[in-house]
Amino acid sequence: MAKKGGIKNIFEGFAGNTSMHGLGTLASAGSWKARVFWSIVCLSSMAMFLFMLSRIVKQYLSYPVNVSIQRVSSYLLHIHAS
Secondary structure (H helix, E strand, O other), X not given: OOOOOOHHXXXXXXXXXXXXXXXXXXXXXXXXXXXXXXXXXXHHHHHHHHHHHHHHHHXXXXXXXXXXXXXXXXXXXXXXXX
């Protein structure tokens, strides 16, 4: 049984149909220099996204939360019968 595609064909098919910006350009790049350039661009964009996401999560988790609970007891309990 012959191989139907291979990793290169699978990647090109995925990159051609995905909505992730840059992967389509990376897959359709003609020369190896263009592929290296678009690989650097895609990896740099992903690294910047992860960096910004980590900053946002750290800021969210460091937000102070103050909880105030007051306990009040009542000796008279009124139960309404329906």
